Amino acid sequence: MALRDASESVMTLDELVGALPYSRDTLREIVAELTGANLVERTPRGAVKLVVSQPEQRAELEQLAELWTRDRVVVARTLSEIAVSRIRNMAEQAFTPKPRGGKR
Numbered sequence: 001m002a003l004r005d006a007s008e009s010v011m012t013l014d015e016l017v018g019a020l021p022y023s024r025d026t027l028r029e030i031v032a033e034l035t036g037a038n039l040v041e042r043t044p045r046g047a048v049k050l051v052v053s054q055p056e057q058r059a060e061l062e063q064l065a066e067l068w069t070r071d072r073v074v075v076a077r078t079l080s081e082i083a084v085s086r087i088r089n090m091a092e093q094a095f096t097p098k099p100r101g102g103k104r
Contacts, residue, residue: 009050
């Protein structure tokens with residue numbers, strides 16, 4: 001939401017650290033995840049730019065912003081549930097025995 005509300009949807013990492021309750025390391029990880037999802041990009045000067053360009057994505061972002069304004073707890077809970085589900089899936093994949101060798 002900070003990037004959405006920023007001038008030209010661009011903020012430096014220092015500005016993000018000042019605006020959000022996260023450490024620099026955590027924000028670097030968040031930026032890396034969002035970059036991988038093609039939602040942000042780094043500018044030539046290293047700032048972070050929101051790149052939601054598709055009308056559908058913009059509409060979804062606006063809906064999320066509205067929900068965030070109305071009920072942050074619901075948004076935070078939902079995001080936490082999604083994160084826990086992803087972690088469970090990764091753990092299941094990591095600890096599921098793999099078959100050895102090929103078919104005989």
